[in-house]
Amino acid sequence: MAEISGLSIHVRGIVQGVGFRPHVYQLAVKNNLTGWVRNTSNGVEIEIAGNPEAIKAFSSELRKFPPPLARIDEYKENEIKDVLNAYAKFEIIESEPNPSQFIPVSPDMSICPDCLNELFDPNNHRFRYPFINCTNCGPRFSIIKDIPYDRPFTTMADFPMCPSCREEYENPGDRRFHAQPIACPECGPHIIFKSHGKTLHHNEDALQAAKDALINGQIVAIKGLGGYHLACDATNHKAVDILRQRKRRVDKPFALMSFSVETIQKYCLISPEERSLLESRQKPIVLLNKSSNCSLPDQLAPGQNSLGFMLPYTPLHYLLIEPLSGFPDTLVMTSGNLSEEPIAFDDLDAENRLAGLADAFLTHNRGIYMRVDDSVKRVVNKKAVFTRRSRGYAPDPFPFPFQTMPIFAAGAELKNHFTLTRDKYAFHSHYIGDLENFETLQSYEQAIEHFERLFRIKPEVFACDLHPDYLSTRYSEDRSHKENKQLIQIQHHHAHMAACMLENGLPSDEVVIGLTFDGTGYGLDSSIWGGEILIGDYSGFNRRFHLRYFPLPGGDTAVRNPARIALSILQTCNMDWDPNLPSVSQFSSKELHIIKNQINQKINSPLTSSMGRIFDAVSSMLGIRQTVTYEGQAAIELENHASVDETGSYEFILSGDIIDYQPVIESILQEILKGVPAGVISARFHNTVSNLCLSVANNISRDTSLRTVVLSGGVWQNTLLLTKTIKLLESNGFKVLTHQKVPTNDACISLGQAAIAANIIKKET
DSSP states (O other): OOOOEEEEEEEEEEOSSSSHHHHHHHHHHHTTOEEEEEEETTEEEEEEEEOHHHHHHHHHHHHHSOOTTOEEEEEEEEEEOOOOSOOSSEEEOOOBOOTTOOOOOOOOBOOOHHHHHHHTOTTSTTTTOTTOOBTTBBOSTTTBOSSSOOGGGBGGGGSOOOHHHHHHHHOTTSTTTTOTTOOOTTTSOOEEEEETTEEEEEHHHHHHHHHHHHHTTOOEEEEOSSSEEEEEETTOHHHHHHHHHHHTOSSSOOEEEESOHHHHTTTBOOOHHHHHHHTSTTOOEEEEEBOTTOOSOGGGSTTOSEEEEEOOOSHHHHHHHOOOTTSOSEEEEEESSSTTSOOOOSHHHHHHHHTTTOSEEEEESSOOSSOOOOOEEEEETTEEEEEEOOTTTTTOOEEEEEEEEEEEEOOOSSSBOOEEEEEEEEEEOOOOBOOOSHHHHHHHHHHHHHHHHHTTOOOSEEEEESOTTOHHHHHHHHHHHHTTOEEEEEOHHHHHHHHHHHHTTOOTTOOEEEEEEEEEEEOTTSSEEEEEEEEEOSSOEEEEEEEOOEEOTTTHHHHHOHHHHHHHHHHHTTOOOOTTSHHHHTSOHHHHHHHHHHHHHTSSOOEEOOHHHHHHHHHHHTTSOSSOSSTTHHHHHHHHHOOTTOOOOOOOEEETTEEEOHHHHHHHHHHHHHTOOHHHHHHHHHHHHHHHHHHHHHHHHHHHOOOEEEEESGGGGOHHHHHHHHHHHHHTTOEEEOOSSSOSSGGGHHHHHHHHHHHHHHHHO
16 A cells, blocks of 8 residues: 655745635646645645655645745645545635734736737637636735635625636636636626716727727726726827816826837837836836837926836726727826825725716726725836835735734825734835825725734834824824824834835844935934935934035925025025026015025024935026926936936035035036036036945945945935946945835835834834
């Protein structure tokens, strides 16, 4: 009689909703093993019995070659002794919920090649069905209500399977074996076309009506995977202008969608790395440089040299934008909201909020449980970096360097993401947005509640920013007080530095040089920091250098008006306000008098050391941008003007712990008055900031022997500055760490807050 052994296996990670159990089943059958596999609230459990060599082969292949969307974080085996008889067969058994346990949840994934082939196959019974999916693709995070990831715990519970789908679902050899969102035209969701509150068409007729509306220059609200988009013909100048007016989006770029990479190449340059990113399973928006012969309207991305393109990622998108005579090859596909509001995802809410923006709706009856915006990435130095991390990536967790108690980290005011920790996981949320209105705060609170329920996390510690007026800070203060939990407030730029350290896997005791440059962060002295050179680790920091302070006349008014910042810096440097300077000529003599009085009398003029505001001021001085309609606009346009081949520079002066910008501003002003082109001055200014980074790093290294430099903060979204600085530091022997898994802007703050809080707690216990 053949020897029989048994093995119990427990797997954690992204192992539900990704075809893991069917994969285990097929692998067991292949190796003539018996037993069972099931989902639990703590992962996947497997028991197998059979030939010892077959079990060894099974285990090895499962670890090395999991399903495409799976990720194994933990794999434990225990021998089952005294196996006298094998199980009768191998089977998938009923899931076992456990209210105290949790597992990571798969992000939503774009349609896979197999489903795409079926979508356009006239002989397939899902031909042109907008909700085709399988275990390798489709909705996950946006439809899940609770774990384990089974159909009854998703918004697909409303659609009982027809006999045909049930047969596929229960067939171990089928690609849709235990695919929870499985559906077909007989039993699944369907699309609807509405206009002026009336339902006019269903299914294919609805699709054709939406296409006709787009061809005719109308704005169509389209319900996608994680919410609504507002779409129009991107080649139609009038339609784009109307959308801008209705959405109240003056200059901020629109996202675009085309059917194929080949179509996008008509308008943009695409490197191999960018192509790979466009075609990846996540299908993010990718920021691409325009080609010299780009014929798309400038108002799609005013003042920018790049466009944000994505490929279709749902079957509905593919059907909508398929190449047809007379149909535009590129659509605007921007978030369905008014500017600064969260994306609409609930049908009734969408109809109310978008009624004044859209001429028609292409919607459907599959529920979205959690709104998820599109992710945005770009390629820098042949590596993909985030501008926004959301659909396709969230809520994929980060490994935490050590076990910690449950922590809630609130994040920043702008570009908000929160983070929850449990065991050795940090669950970094999808993109929430700017916490500056009630609607976004509601979205924030709803998402927190969902994450806490989904991952069975009850925070014992709350971490937040030092800024007393951030809504995220107030939320943390209120909850920690009500629940009698510890509250830890963390300096903004320390959180930036710690987030980059955590992302790069640095141990808790490693000390680094942190070049943290951004627009706004509340400082330990109650001033607005933003040009900070820190020395520190997760537990603490020393502010070694910082930019010389200057006032912001009018506070937030100055942030929206870079010309005011330029005037303030000139005044701080005791330089005249030359009436020929663009920053000065923006204002009447009366306005100039008021601004000067604000500065001199310190009336509503908080002090700042912000590097981001210096970029704004230079942009204004060069006549590039005097007022902004979205965050970072002046700096982005300054970068776009830079002459790439220019090697000249100016010089900051280090005086004690102060970085004095006066020599830089004096040089720039002289060159402006001499008529030096703005592109040359912009490039020299970028070179100057890179040289400053090397100078302060060398200075600190001489004193401390530190050779690791961390770059974090919104200023490092500047691709020109980032590439120049990395090259300069690395060529001088420094190890440079940057963000690649989360954005370098304030989206990373909560991750750093969690890391710092965990280390503080670790030292206290």
